[in-house]
Structures are given as C-alpha cells and as structure tokens.
Amino acid sequence: xxxxxxxxxxxxxxxxxxxxxxxxxxxxxxxxxxxxxxxxxxxxxxxxxxxxxxxxxxxxxxxxxxxxxxxxxxxxxxxxxxxxxxxxxxxxxxxxxxxxxxxxxxxxxxxxxxxxxxx
Amino acid sequence: xxxxxxxxxxxxxxxxxxxxxxxxxxxxxxxxxxxxxxxxxxxxxxxxxxxxxxxxxxxxxxxxxxxxxxxxxxxxxxxxxxxxxxxxxxxxxxxxxxxxxxxxxxxxxxxxxx
Numbered sequence: 432x433x434x435x436x437x438x439x440x441x442x443x444x445x446x447x448x449x450x451x452x453x454x455x456x457x458x459x460x461x462x463x464x465x466x467x468x469x470x471x472x473x474x475x476x477x478x479x480x481x482x483x484x485x486x487x488x489x490x491x492x493x494x495x496x497x498x499x500x501x502x503x504x505x506x507x508x509x510x511x512x513x514x515x516x517x518x519x520x521x522x523x524x525x526x527x528x529x530x531x532x533x534x535x536x537x538x539x540x541x542x543x544x545x546x547x548x549x550x
Numbered sequence: 551x552x553x554x555x556x557x558x559x560x561x562x563x564x565x566x567x568x569x570x571x572x573x574x575x576x577x578x579x580x581x582x583x584x585x586x587x588x589x590x591x592x593x594x595x596x597x598x599x600x601x602x603x604x605x606x607x608x609x610x611x612x613x614x615x616x617x618x619x620x621x622x623x624x625x626x627x628x629x630x631x632x633x634x635x636x637x638x639x640x641x642x643x644x645x646x647x648x649x650x651x652x653x654x655x656x657x658x659x660x661x662x663x664x
Contacts, residue, residue: 474655525649540592
C-alpha cells in the first residue's frame with residue numbers, strides 16, 4: 432500500500448541550531464513530494480516540492496529538502512532555526528494515477544512533526 | 551495576493567444537525583480539494599472538483615456531499631452530524647488539476663459537534 436511516514440512526532444530544538452525532519456514514503460516509483468507547515472490556528476503553507484531533477488530542493492523561509500531515491504526519503508532541513516519556525520510540519524505525497532488522464536493532485540499527508548523551539 | 555476564503559471560520563452544531571461549509575478558491579483556480587483534519591491528526595483527503603465536476607473521492611462519509619458551482623466556489627454539506635465529525639476542514643485550490651500545481655490552502659473551518 433502507498434504510504435508516507437514521519438517517524439518523529441515531536442522535536443525540540445534550540446534557537447540557532449539546525450533542524451532535520453524525516454519523511455519516508457512507500458511507493459513503487461517516485462511520487463510527487465511536498466513539505467507543508469501549519470502554524471497554530473493557521474492553514475497549511477507549502478514550503479517546497481519535488482517532482483524531478485535536482486534532488487536538493489530549496490524552499491521558502493530558508494528550508495531545503497533532499498530527495499534520496501535509495502532511501503525513499505525526502506527530509507527537510509534548516510541550518511539555523513528561528514523561534515518563528517515553531518509549528519507543525521507535514522510531509523505529503525501525491526501518487527500519480529496510471530490512467531491516461533491527468534494525474535489528480537490529492538495529497539496524502541504524514542502524521543506530522545511538531546517542532547518546538549527553545550531559547 | 552488573493553487567498554482561499556473559507557466560511558464560516560468556526561461552526562458549532564448539535565448532533566444530528568446539518569452544516570454547510572463554503573470555499574471560495576483563488577481567482578482563476580478551477581480545482582478545489584477538501585480535507586478533514588481531526589484533533590491531533592493529519593489532514594485526510596475527502597473530495598475534489600475540477601471544472602465543476604467531481605474529480606476524485608477519498609474517505610468521505612455518505613452523509614457528506616459536495617459540489618462546485620459555476621463561479622468555482624464549492625460547498626461541503628454535512629448531514630446527521632456526529633461527534634466524530636468535529637474537525638478542522640480545509641479547502642485548497644489550484645490552477646488546474648495537474649499534480650504539479652501547488653495547492654493553496656485556506657485557513658480552515660473549525661467544526662465542533664456537541
């Protein structure tokens with residue numbers, strides 16, 4: 432079955448330290464990969480996405496993610512976190528359909544990782 | 551820049567009542583997605599529309615129905631509400647139904663069923 436896993440439910444990091452959030456997927460081919468951030472009481476905001484090409488993707492707010500086919504992973508990183516990065520982060524995938532019609536874009540989300548930033 | 555608008559932002563209903571959630575996509579976006587996020591859960595895909603036609607369906611209960619209107623806004627109708635329907639309901643829109651198009655999420659409607 433197709434799935435996306437975020438192994439870490441909760442991560443605490445000090446302000447200024449680096450951050451890495453893990454995401455693994457299970458699929459026979461490379462899905463379309465996304466990272467979203469959700470601040471309290473807010474909607475989901477796209478940080479970055481990967482479809483093909485360069486496996487290191489740059490996003491907004493200083494985030495980047497690296498796709499590793501051999502590990503079926505798409506981990507999100509930030510070199511130096513700010514207090515405003517405290518939020519919940521969701522990895523999401525979209526699995527292309529096998530029909531000849533357009534691939535529909537419904538997203539399947541991981542369980543999310545709650546990031547807490549300490550002074 | 552215009553964003554996705556959802557109304558109402560908060561809704562409180564009793565069990566067995568009905569609720570209607572509205573979504574106004576970004577102008578010129580013809581695709582709408584609905585997601586349900588239960589407390590402490592990840593968002594779950596419910597249903598999507600492309601050019602006013604249902605394009606995909608997820609884990610949406612039979613008590614729920616949805617449609618997309620001629621002006622591309624969408625409504626999610628929920629009947630015989632249950633306590634378990636309490637959740638944050640997100641609408642997202644994208645320029646087309648292509649998988650490569652970014653989905654822009656609205657702020658959500660928080661539904662509380664008492």
